Amino acid sequence: xxxxxxxxxxxxxxxxxxxxxxxxxxxxxxxxxxxxxxxxxxxxxxxxxxxxxxxxxxxxxxxxxxxxxxxxxxxxxxxxxxxxxxxxxxxxxxxxxxxxxxxxxxxxxxxxxxxxxxxxxxxxxxxxxxxxxxxxxxxxxxxxxxxxxxxxxxxxxxxxxxxxxxxxxxxxxxxxxxxxxxxxxxxxxxxxxxxxxxxxxxxxxxxxxxxxxxxxxxxxxxxxxxxxxxxxxxxxxxxxxxxxxxxxxxxxxxxxxxxxxxxxxxxxxxxxxxxxxxxxxxxxxxxxxxxxxxxxxxxxxxxxxxxxxxxxxxxxxxxxxxxxxx
Numbered sequence: 001x002x003x004x005x006x007x008x009x010x011x012x013x014x015x016x017x018x019x020x021x022x023x024x025x026x027x028x029x030x031x032x033x034x035x036x037x038x039x040x041x042x043x044x045x046x047x048x049x050x051x052x053x054x055x056x057x058x059x060x061x062x063x064x065x066x067x068x069x070x071x072x073x074x075x076x077x078x079x080x081x082x083x084x085x086x087x088x089x090x091x092x093x094x095x096x097x098x099x100x101x102x103x104x105x106x107x108x109x110x111x112x113x114x115x116x117x118x119x120x121x122x123x124x125x126x127x128x129x130x131x132x133x134x135x136x137x138x139x140x141x142x143x144x145x146x147x148x149x150x151x152x153x154x155x156x157x158x159x160x161x162x163x164x165x166x167x168x169x170x171x172x173x174x175x176x177x178x179x180x181x182x183x184x185x186x187x188x189x190x191x192x193x194x195x196x197x198x199x200x201x202x203x204x205x206x207x208x209x210x211x212x213x214x215x216x217x218x219x220x221x222x223x224x225x226x227x228x229x230x231x232x233x234x235x236x237x238x239x240x241x242x243x244x245x246x247x248x249x250x251x252x253x254x255x256x257x258x259x260x261x262x263x264x265x266x267x268x269x270x271x272x273x274x275x276x277x278x279x280x281x282x283x284x285x286x287x288x289x290x291x292x293x294x295x296x297x298x299x300x301x302x303x304x305x306x307x308x309x310x311x312x313x314x315x316x317x318x319x320x321x322x323x324x325x326x
Contacts, residue, residue: 001031001032001138001139002031002032002033002034002035002135002136002137002138002139003028003029003031003033003034003035003137003138003139003140003141003174004034004035004036004037004131004132004135004137004139004140004171005021005025005035005036005037005140005141005142006036006037006038006039006042006079006131007021007022007025007036007037007038007039007060007064008038008039008042008043009038009039009040009043009047009053009056009057009059009060010043010046010047010056010192011056011192012056012059012063012199012200012201013059013060013063013199013200013201014190014192014197014198014199014200015182015190015197015198015200015235015238016182016184016189016190016191016197017200018067018200019182019238020143020176020182021141021143021176022064022067023067024141024176024177025069025141026067026068026069028139028141028174029069029070029073029074030070030073030074031139033075033135033305034073034074034075035074035075035077035135035137035302035305036064036069036074036075036076036077037076037077037078037079037082037131037302038057038060038061038064038076038077038078038079038295039079039131040053040057040078040079040080041079041080041085041086041127042079042124042127042128043056044120045118045120045121045124057078058288058291061076061291061294061295062281062284062285062291063200063201063281064076065280065281065284065291065294066201066277066278066280066281066284067200067277068277071294071297071298075298075301075302076294076295076298077295077298077299077301077302078295078299079131081295081296081299081302081303082134082299082302082303082306084134084303084306084307084309084310085127085130085131085134085306086127086130087310088130088133088134088309088310088313089123089126089127089129089130091160091313091317092126092129092130092133092156092160093123093126095156095159095160095163096123096126096156100125100152100155100156101122101123101125101126101152104124104125104148104149104152105145105148106121106124106125107121107122107124125149125152125153126152126156128149128152128153129149129152129153129156129157132150132153132171133153133156133157133168133169133171133309134305134306134309134310135302135305135306135309136169136305136309137169137171138169138171138172139171139172139173139174140153140171140172140173140174141174141175141176142173142174142175142176143175143176144175146173147173147175150171150172150173151173153171154170154171157169157170157171158170160313160316160317163317164316164317165312165315165316167309167312167313167315167316168309168313181234182235182238183231183234183235184196184197184198184231185197185198185210185213185214185215185231186215187214187215187231198210198211200274200277201274201277201278201281204271207267207270207271208267211232211263211266211267211270212260212263214231214232214235214263214266215231216230216231216232216259217229217230219259220258221255221256221257221258222255222256223255224252224253224254224255225252225253225255225257225259226252226253227248227249227252227253230252230259230262232259232262232263232266233245233248233249233252233262235266236248236262236265236266236269239266239269239270239272239273240269244269248262248265
């Protein structure tokens with residue numbers, strides 16, 4: 001089973017990124033072949049400051065490695081280090097029907113909000129399809145909101161295969177578990193676009209400050225509280241055992257505990273969960289050359305597979321002589 005996924009370096013990863021996706025990516029590494037790439041080409045549709053993008057790419061690599069992505073079990077690379085993907089994107093564009101892209105929700109949502117939708121955003125699903133098809137991916141772990149893009153990928157692969165030779169592998173979506181609710185500091189879904197995120201890696205002082213900013217109701221220390229209606233407790237469940245959750249829930253319901261104590265419990269659980277990752281990231285920050293070596297080695301592995309696939313595709317559509325029959 002070949003697994004592939006990419007993550008955009010549009011900002012620092014937050015708790016929603018980890019529990020919604022990264023945690024499960026890491027759990028799936030070690031398959032027959034696992035490819036994970038930093039989607040810097042995709043990020044160009046929103047990040048227009050070169051220095052910011054470069055820093056985001058480096059931070060993404062540091063974060064993923066610190067969180068447990070193992071270069072011995074998975075191939076980690078920058079999307080742009082595999083130029084074959086842009087060639088495959090164009091070859092797919094030549095057989096992509098406009099109506100297929102016009103119905104994609106990402107484009108429609110931007111249009112509905114009055115945001116200028118440029119050609120990069122419009123053709124985003126084709127680049128995503130090229131990313132997936134480039135490595136003969138069998139399984140693509142995605143959130144429910146990305147399933148449509150896998151369907152587009154399958155449509156494009158089927159159309160290409162029907163027009164030319166059967167040379168592209170049809171992938172299947174592996175829908176990530178979204179049962180873990182990751183709320184932001186305002187109680188809504190954690191998202192960079194809402195400005196309510198808690199970064200995965202920050203100083204303990206700033207982390208504590210952000211946790212203290214999580215919105216709660218106005219009940220006093222003495223009041224009985226409902227843990228299931230509290231964003232602090234909802235987040236605490238991501239970091240704790242059933243027994244720990246039951247203990248804190250009973251304190252909510254008994255009264256005599258302020259939200260400050262609950263927030264402190266969340267802070268301590270967070271540090272326990274990510275403490276080792278904090279240490280690994282600090283170590284990696286002092287070895288950026290080693291991190292670059294990992295990305296370059298990953299790109300080399302990815303390009304070996306990409307060249308194999310692009311040669312098949314070139315031959316299929318007539319850009320290259322077919323090999324002589326044996």
